[in-house]
Amino acid sequence: MKTEITALLGTEYPIIQGGMAWVAEHHLAAAVSEAGGLGIIGAANAPADWVREQIHKVRELTKKPFGVNVMLMSPYAEEVAKVIAEEKVPVVTTGAGNPEKYMELWKSAGTKVIPVVASTALAKRMERCGADAVIAEGCESGGHVGETTTMALVPQVVDAVEKIPVIAAGGIGDGRGIAAAFMLGAKGVQMGTAFVATKESQVHENYKQCIIKAKDIDTRVTGRTTGHPVRALRNQMTKEYLKKEAEGASFEELELLTLGSLRRAVQEGDTRNGSMMAGQIAGLVKEELSCKELIDKLVKETDALMKGTGIYE
Numbered sequence: 001m002k003t004e005i006t007a008l009l010g011t012e013y014p015i016i017q018g019g020m021a022w023v024a025e026h027h028l029a030a031a032v033s034e035a036g037g038l039g040i041i042g043a044a045n046a047p048a049d050w051v052r053e054q055i056h057k058v059r060e061l062t063k064k065p066f067g068v069n070v071m072l073m074s075p076y077a078e079e080v081a082k083v084i085a086e087e088k089v090p091v092v093t094t095g096a097g098n099p100e101k102y103m104e105l106w107k108s109a110g111t112k113v114i115p116v117v118a119s120t121a122l123a124k125r126m127e128r129c130g131a132d133a134v135i136a137e138g139c140e141s142g143g144h145v146g147e148t149t150t151m152a153l154v155p156q157v158v159d160a161v162e163k164i165p166v167i168a169a170g171g172i173g174d175g176r177g178i179a180a181a182f183m184l185g186a187k188g189v190q191m192g193t194a195f196v197a198t199k200e201s202q203v204h205e206n207y208k209q210c211i212i213k214a215k216d217i218d219t220r221v222t223g224r225t226t227g228h229p230v231r232a233l234r235n236q237m238t239k240e241y242l243k244k245e246a247e248g249a250s251f252e253e254l255e256l257l258t259l260g261s262l263r264r265a266v267q268e269g270d271t272r273n274g275s276m277m278a279g280q281i282a283g284l285v286k287e288e289l290s291c292k293e294l295i296d297k298l299v300k301e302t303d304a305l306m307k308g309t310g311i312y313e
């Protein structure tokens with residue numbers, strides 16, 4: 001499965017584990033990289049010291065390439081950006097904004113920069129300011145979502161950029177999804193939800209089991225009225241949130257429901273009032289596999305479908 005993305009990342013497969021707040025820590029990232037994909041540490045709102053420690057811990061567990069996801073709205077974004085350059089992290093992905101101001105810093109450290117985009121306009125702008133690739137993420141995904149589906153977004157982003165490769169994300173759960181992404185013109189994929197439920201993922205067993213039991217219609221998007229839509233498995237929290245949103249509750253009132261809610265799901269296993277961020281593909285996740293088992297299965301399924309297409313070697 002050699003594509004422009006495996007060449008860019010130096011990985012065996014063009015499969016990236018998305019940076020995920022509270023979820024994507026060193027055990028998960030190292031296991032994905034060891035299995036031939038690209039593991040990513042999710043810096044989210046964490047301080048720079050935590051990120052540096054996670055980078056060191058990944059390096060203790062694997063010699064293979066890995067990345068860090070920077071949430072640009074984080075109060076620590078600036079310090080985290082510096083740590084990434086100091087530590088010469090091989091790959092950085094960015095979410096929630098425009099990483100232009102860090103581009104030079106990262107490039108001079110040899111870090112490959114791959115912003116997550118939800119529109120063709122941002123994709124073009126990222127290419128102009130030096131991005132090595134972009135991740136086009138459709139609204140089927142878990143976590144913060146845009147408006148456009150992966151099926152519609154990916155080919156439009158592929159057409160919009162001139163030279164850089166596109167990675168598809170959102171709603172990919174097996175080899176069929178990966179093969180479909182290749183058909184849309186992507187050169188790699190990023191997956192989140194499927195990795196939340198792996199053995200090496202440190203999230204509470206309750207959360208993993210909710211993903212495994214979820215059906216196709218079990219996710220909800222909260223926060224459309226606040227401008228920060230988030231997709232998670234439906235539970236008491238999403239029900240209450242959506243009811244309050246429909247009643248026109250204020251941003252502050254809604255914030256009270258979600259403050260610390262992802263941490264509650266991940267660490268305490270609070271499946272009632274926690275935010276169990278997950279994408280629409282949760283219904284396809286049926287068992288808790290190791291990262292190696294999952295990646296081997298994905299590669300086998302994809303290879304069988306892609307044989308003879310000439311899209312990759």
Ligand SMILES: Cc1cc2nc3c(=O)[nH]c(=O)nc-3n(C[C@H](O)[C@H](O)[C@H](O)COP(=O)(O)O)c2cc1C
Nearest residue numbers: 018019020021095141142143170171192193277279
């Ligand atoms: C629990 C969870 C937390 C996430 N946190 C982040 C984040 O902090 N930064 C980011 O860029 N993307 C985040 N995402 C998105 C993932 O990196 C990935 O792009 C997405 O999950 C892909 O879609 P899928 O869930 O359908 O596989 C998160 C997703 C999940 C499920």
